[in-house]
Amino acid sequence: xNKAAKTAISPTRQEDYAEWYQQVIxxxxxxxNSPVRGCMVIKPWGYRLWENMQRALDDMFKATGHQNxxxxxxxxxxFLEKEAQHVEGFAKECAVVTHHRxxxxxxxxxxxxxPLEEPLIIRPTSETIIGATYAKWVQSYRDLPILINQWANVxxxxxxxxxxxxxxxxxxxEGHTVHATADxxxxxxxxxxxxxxxxxxxxxxxxxxxxxxxPLERFPGAVETLSIEAMMQDHKALQAGTSHFLGxxxxxxxxxxxxxxxxxxxxxxxxxxxxxxxxxGALIMTHSDDDGFxxxxxxxxxxxxxxxxxxxxxxxxxxxxxxxxxxxxLQAQQYAGAAVRVEMDDRDVRGGDKKWHHVxxxxxxxxxxxxxxxxxxxxxxxxxxxxxxxxxxxSQLVASIGxxxxxxxxxxxxxxxxxxxxxxxxxxxxAEFRKFFASTTEDSSEIHGGFAMCHFADEDSLQPLxxxxxxxxxxxxxxxxxxxxxxxxxxxxxxxxxxxxKAY
RNA sequence: CGGGGUGUGGCGCAGCCUGGUAGCGCGCGGCGUUUGGGACGCUGAGGUCGGAGGUUCGAGUCCUCUCACCCCGACCA
Numbered sequence: 193x194n195k196a197a198k199t200a201i202s203p204t205r206q207e208d209y210a211e212w213y214q215q216v217i218x219x220x221x222x223x224x225n226s227p228v229r230g231c232m233v234i235k236p237w238g239y240r241l242w243e244n245m246q247r248a249l250d251d252m253f254k255a256t257g258h259q260n261x262x263x264x265x266x267x268x269x270x271f272l273e274k275e276a277q278h279v280e281g282f283a284k285e286c287a288v289v290t291h292h293r294x295x296x297x298x299x300x301x302x303x304x305x306x307p308l309e310e311p312l313i314i315r316p317t318s319e320t321i322i323g324a325t326y327a328k329w330v331q332s333y334r335d336l337p338i339l340i341n342q343w344a345n346v347x348x349x350x351x352x353x354x355x356x357x358x359x360x361x362x363x364x365x366e367g368h369t370v371h372a373t374a375d376x377x378x379x380x381x382x383x384x385x386x387x388x389x390x391x392x393x394x395x396x397x398x399x400x401x402x403x404x405x406x407p408l409e410r411f412p413g414a415v416e417t418l419s420i421e422a423m424m425q426d427h428k429a430l431q432a433g434t435s436h437f438l439g440x441x442x443x444x445x446x447x448x449x450x451x452x453x454x455x456x457x458x459x460x461x462x463x464x465x466x467x468x469x470x471x472x473g474a475l476i477m478t479h480s481d482d483d484g485f486x487x488x489x490x491x492x493x494x495x496x497x498x499x500x501x502x503x504x505x506x507x508x509x510x511x512x513x514x515x516x517x518x519x520x521x522l523q524a525q526q527y528a529g530a531a532v533r534v535e536m537d538d539r540d541v542r543g544g545d546k547k548w549h550h551v552x553x554x555x556x557x558x559x560x561x562x563x564x565x566x567x568x569x570x571x572x573x574x575x576x577x578x579x580x581x582x583x584x585x586x587s588q589l590v591a592s593i594g595x596x597x598x599x600x601x602x603x604x605x606x607x608x609x610x611x612x613x614x615x616x617x618x619x620x621x622x623a624e625f626r627k628f629f630a631s632t633t634e635d636s637s638e639i640h641g642g643f644a645m646c647h648f649a650d651e652d653s654l655q656p657l658x659x660x661x662x663x664x665x666x667x668x669x670x671x672x673x674x675x676x677x678x679x680x681x682x683x684x685x686x687x688x689x690x691x692x693x694k695a696y
Numbered sequence: 697c698g699g700g701g702u703g704u705g706g707c708g709c710a711g712c713c714u715g716g717u718a719g720c721g722c723g724c725g726g727c728g729u730u731u732g733g734g735a736c737g738c739u740g741a742g743g744u745c746g747g748a749g750g751u752u753c754g755a756g757u758c759c760u761c762u763c764a765c766c767c768c769g770a771c772c773a
Contacts, residue, residue, distance in 0.1 A: 200734085210767075218707090229764075284771075317773090350772060351697070353765095358772065411773095419773095431773065468773050501732055544734030562732055572732075662769090696773095 281412025403667030615642030
């Protein structure tokens, strides 16, 4: 766009992080705002990415014994009233359907007519409707466990929306399981947060911290909420996935009962777990740079794009033939257990524009082939993760394409991990805590802070301080967190450390 | 929902204070020169100024209401 600009995306992260985020999405053609308040249009490039995420997750769900099913979009309002905390959590952000038809309003427009006897809400999450269904399915301990996942859209009437991170309507999956014992349900809750962590780290190349939420941060109605937390490039935390142990709260509210082996009637134990298109936001803010989106190879809709370069029709024939055969060879290679995904971009667009198009979309590897390359039986290779572009012989390129993608994937992970390391500190006193999270007035970028690991005794007493600094407790990390200490704020003895951070 | 800001061709903006029927850059079409690179020249298409109402002979410019978006706050995957 601007020849003088050093970066493809303007502003840069330093200049204006929030605006940079928007521009990366636009530059990569992932999504755009729609005429509907708070709702976005996910464009093909963004949707292909989502499909790749879905496929990987779905395979993992299946591998852990789950099946997919589908439940209604609309939920009778009374269903939501059954679990007290659940209502409190979601009632404020529900879209309500009150009529079932439209009629002319006499002024050339339409007005709703046919009021419903009982209003329906558009699901903000499906615990209630699924629970009501499960209640009918469960009679005996022999009916358990129920291990079901649903891919769906949900709607939450959020006050402030941001593309992918928080939209009124979003796509997600929600697993809902029923078990005969608490232990089994807890095991499921742990297993699924593990699946999410594995997906985040191995597929998204995004390091995450697994931990449990404090009572104030829990899912409404849950006994225990586990989450994976990731650090974005502005050092804020993003909750990337949650897995809830719901105890018997929902089964009691919805009468999910079964007769046990001994003949007693017992309430079942349930779990729910989900990740959403928010993961795309996480991906953007984990890896992208000032030239736009950077895709981890494993999830990239196209891992390699071939850009033919030629001057005229005569050259075109040769170059295209060469490019096509190169494509076939590359596609025959394997990466991460699947064929390498290669695209050719032979659009009638100027070479420079074409190159930047793919840079901004985050394609991991760009391969340019022109007459000079054909002579040398070579190709000119550029990696989205940086480094010098270089000419490679065709045989070498084909032989090493899988390794290159593997290396890029782990490089992205290492980079993100290093960013998190560099911005994670252990804090033992309130003064230090305040200083860490203080907004730096001289630095307009607003990128500051990070993860503060602190021992803490009591969540409630910290609230004034946390509110003042706009910091939240992200989670109590599960691993390496057994050393007791002293609460950073009150000086009282504390069992565990928590991650404190500003968050999305 | 509270505070602040914005809303003018696809995108980014100027014009508004000092009302008189719309301008710039990029992008887009055509032609040509270029081309291992986000090039250049000529030429062309495209907007009635978020919406509604009002003031006025006349409103993008003033007033009222409304909607949407962005930032901050409260809430949240």
